[in-house]
Amino acid sequence: xxxxxxxxxxxxxxxxEDESVHCVRVLRKQVDDTIGIIDGMGHFFEAVITEAHxxxxxxxxxxxxxxxxxxxxxxxxxxxxxxxxxxEWFLEKATEVGIGGITFLQSRYSERKTVxxxxxxxxxxxxxxxxxxxxxxxxxxxxxxxxxxxxxxxGQKYICHCHPGDKPLLNSVCQPGTPALVLIGxxxxxxxxxxxxxxxxxxxxxxxxxxxxxTETAAxxxxxxxxxxxxxx
Amino acid sequence: xxxxxxxxxxxxxxxxEDESVHCVRVLRKQVDDTIGIIDGMGHFFEAVITEAHxxxxxxxxxxxxxxxxxxxxxxxxxxxxxxxxxxEWFLEKATEVGIGGITFLQSRYSERKTVxxxxxxxxxxxxxxxxxxxxxxxxxxxxxxxxxxxxxxxGQKYICHCHPGDKPLLNSVCQPGTPALVLIGxxxxxxxxxxxxxxxxxxxxxxxxxxxxxTETAAxxxxxxxxxxxxxx
Numbered sequence: 410x411x412x413x414x415x416x417x418x419x420x421x422x423x424x425x426e427d428e429s430v431h432c433v434r435v436l437r438k439q440v441d442d443t444i445g446i447i448d449g450m451g452h453f454f455e456a457v458i459t460e461a462h463x464x465x466x467x468x469x470x471x472x473x474x475x476x477x478x479x480x481x482x483x484x485x486x487x488x489x490x491x492x493x494x495x496x497e498w499f500l501e502k503a504t505e506v507g508i509g510g511i512t513f514l515q516s517r518y519s520e521r522k523t524v525x526x527x528x529x530x531x532x533x534x535x536x537x538x539x540x541x542x543x544x545x546x547x548x549x550x551x552x553x554x555x556x557x558x559x560x561x562x563x564g565q566k567y568i569c570h571c572h573p574g575d576k577p578l579l580n581s582v583c584q585p586g587t588p589a590l591v592l593i594g595x596x597x598x599x600x601x602x603x604x605x606x607x608x609x610x611x612x613x614x615x616x617x618x619x620x621x622x623x624t625e626t627a628a629x630x631x632x633x634x635x636x637x638x639x640x641x642x
Numbered sequence: 643x644x645x646x647x648x649x650x651x652x653x654x655x656x657x658x659e660d661e662s663v664h665c666v667r668v669l670r671k672q673v674d675d676t677i678g679i680i681d682g683m684g685h686f687f688e689a690v691i692t693e694a695h696x697x698x699x700x701x702x703x704x705x706x707x708x709x710x711x712x713x714x715x716x717x718x719x720x721x722x723x724x725x726x727x728x729x730e731w732f733l734e735k736a737t738e739v740g741i742g743g744i745t746f747l748q749s750r751y752s753e754r755k756t757v758x759x760x761x762x763x764x765x766x767x768x769x770x771x772x773x774x775x776x777x778x779x780x781x782x783x784x785x786x787x788x789x790x791x792x793x794x795x796x797g798q799k800y801i802c803h804c805h806p807g808d809k810p811l812l813n814s815v816c817q818p819g820t821p822a823l824v825l826i827g828x829x830x831x832x833x834x835x836x837x838x839x840x841x842x843x844x845x846x847x848x849x850x851x852x853x854x855x856x857t858e859t860a861a862x863x864x865x866x867x868x869x870x871x872x873x874x875x
Contacts, residue, residue, distance in 0.1 A: 505859050540854045621773045626738050637813050
């Protein structure tokens with residue numbers, strides 16, 4: 410069944426304009442056709458079209474189901490990459506595999522100072538539909554590294570950087586059952602001051618393995634390791 | 643140190659034309675400059691430029707070192723995706739994380755019948771340089787599914803498909819220390835006949851987790867799970 414995204418479907422029983430266009434113009438759905446809807450807040454709906462309007466498609470909800478996937482305990486904080494496409498694939502892949510939240514950091518050596526959250530939101534929604542999930546990861550737009558690491562986080566806190574030092578494998582130290590937040594350094598890495606500040610705030614330096622990874626690869630690999638730890642938990 | 647790729651460097655002491663252009667024209671390296679070279683067969687070289695020719699840059703090898711990374715035990719066999727870019731990122735990411743071999747399958751419901759191995763080879767080489775590895779994964783161009791699954795493979799053999807059935811998690815059953823081959827279904831999945839044939843050849847059906855993954859995401863996730871199992875082994 411085709412899935413559509415409508416965050417406020419329970420309130421207004423109407424698909425957003427872009428989803429209405431896709432449903433009615435592109436897929437030629439008609440009155441009485443049944444469609445699937447996700448609200449991004451963890452609910453699947455089965456709905457029947459009551460008005461096949463090409464911009465404001467109206468529906469009647471016939472079934473509501475809670476998404477049983479997750480809980481997804483990985484929270485990844487990374488700096489936007491120079492090439493936005495690289496972070497965009499991280500968003501897509503991490504959503505497919507399962508991630509709880511994503512935060513974009515403004516750190517000293519960040520290559521990019523802005524993020525297009527609207528475009529990122531569309532990528533998250535497409536990945537939700539693709540992987541048949543109804544709960545959208547939280548997406549926190551740019552926040553200063555120093556401010557973010559001082560925020561409370563109820564769970565395990567790790568930092569990945571390339572400075573020398575003895576770092577255990579995330580795959581060895583990460584514990585299942587509780588949320589885990591991992592900070593991923595930018596192309597230019599975190600500064601020594603940033604690493605020291607994070608460690609003072611309780612972040613443990615970890616390694617993702619004996620290889621040099623791109624920022625977005627490291628972010629995905631960290632998210633996947635945490636998800637694997639929590640599989641079947 | 644900048645890394646260049648030259649498969650036959652020990653024999654001819656010359657960089658290939660594209661690498662010569664990059665070294666001499668783009669980076670303006672000159673006689674007596676020191677560069678790094680990988681041969682894709684597991685060797686790092688430190689070399690000094692003896693002739694800064696823009697098309698046939700000649701060098702003198704001053705050091706040879708074996709790549710200690712790996713052995714990478716993951717072998718992934720997948721069908722080329724409709725959109726080639728999706729398989730290309732799999733190649734890049736899997737090489738960064740560490741993979742032994744990649745095979746492209748021609749299966750009943752494959753979306754695409756051809757692969758551009760030359761372009762893929764360039765992607766592998768770029769990922770090797772990026773992640774500072776000297777051993778290039780083996781890349782086997784298109785082979786018929788039925789022929790491939792009958793080939794001998796000295797290691798664990800798994801198949802990922804979306805047909806119903808009780809499938810253990812790859813992360814639970816995969817054993818470290820021996821190579822592991824995973825077949826990844828195309829967008830249209832493997833046919834029931836293909837699954838039956840593979841199982842008759844000793845492939846065990848496994849799950850990558852409780853989520854629906856795109857072909858290339860599944861391929862990467864499988865490769866990463868096997869690499870994680872073998873970390874520090």
